[in-house]
Amino acid sequence: MNERNEEIDTSVFGERTRTEAEAIIARYPESRSALLPMLHLVQSEQGYVSGSGIHFCAEQLGISVAEVSAVATFYTMYKRSPCGQHLVSVCTNTMCAAMGGEAVYRALSEHLGVGHEGTAGEPGAEGSITLEHAECLAACDFAPMLQVNYEYYDNQSPEQALELVKALQRGEKPAPTRGPALSDFRGAERQLAGFFDDLDETVTGPSQATETLRGAQLAEERGWTAPSMPDDAELPPVPDRK
Numbered sequence: 001m002n003e004r005n006e007e008i009d010t011s012v013f014g015e016r017t018r019t020e021a022e023a024i025i026a027r028y029p030e031s032r033s034a035l036l037p038m039l040h041l042v043q044s045e046q047g048y049v050s051g052s053g054i055h056f057c058a059e060q061l062g063i064s065v066a067e068v069s070a071v072a073t074f075y076t077m078y079k080r081s082p083c084g085q086h087l088v089s090v091c092t093n094t095m096c097a098a099m100g101g102e103a104v105y106r107a108l109s110e111h112l113g114v115g116h117e118g119t120a121g122e123p124g125a126e127g128s129i130t131l132e133h134a135e136c137l138a139a140c141d142f143a144p145m146l147q148v149n150y151e152y153y154d155n156q157s158p159e160q161a162l163e164l165v166k167a168l169q170r171g172e173k174p175a176p177t178r179g180p181a182l183s184d185f186r187g188a189e190r191q192l193a194g195f196f197d198d199l200d201e202t203v204t205g206p207s208q209a210t211e212t213l214r215g216a217q218l219a220e221e222r223g224w225t226a227p228s229m230p231d232d233a234e235l236p237p238v239p240d241r242k
């Protein structure tokens with residue numbers, strides 16, 4: 001048992017997971033450097049980072065449970081309770097909030113009957129949804145926007161977001177505005193661990209949008225270029241920080 005009253009049992013991770021863990025560790029000169037993708041691998045199996053998942057990572061990497069816990073509890077992408085089939089992240093940071101992101105979040109929260117990090121439905125079951133507020137998701141030119149399993153759905157209104165979530169609850173997977181076809185939370189976690197089971201499916205789909213390229217297009221039309229970099233000799237000396 002750990003402090004969350006979870007039974008610790010690393011044997012829940014089977015042969016395939018152990019082989020994939022070895023493949024992840026082999027990518028790095030130091031095994032401890034593999035911790036971030038290892039935690040994603042655990043989430044792809046269990047839908048969250050369980051106590052057993054933390055112990056599994058510690059065993060595989062030869063580091064302490066405290067070290068793994070410190071990392072797993074620091075980053076918001078590592079979930080400490082089981083996620084729904086889909087994770088819906090609504091950006092409510094400055095630009096999205098100004099453009100209506102809070103109204104999108106409220107509409108979804110009321111419909112699902114859950115708040116931040118709450119799950120509607122049995123976690124992992126088809127159509128179950130975990131909702132979360134998110135900080136800036138690096139798509140302010142498409143505000144307000146949301147992500148499902150980290151794929152982008154741009155320029156959302158409360159009505160569009162509700163339609164999207166209702167479709168997810170029916171078991172449908174509407175295409176993201178950009179990027180690959182929608183998977184589910186565990187599938188996305190597998191990709192974040194570095195395993196692409198269907199690469200063709202993963203890399204198809206529009207990857208850029210007119211709004212994002214507008215500045216570069218204007219610069220090209222007007223012949224604007226960035227100032228050239230000075231030669232190394234002209235760069236100021238690097239301060240001695242000893």
Ligand code: FES
Pocket residue numbers: 091092093094095096097135136137138139140141143145
């Ligand atoms: S503020 Fe929402 S994507 Fe940047």
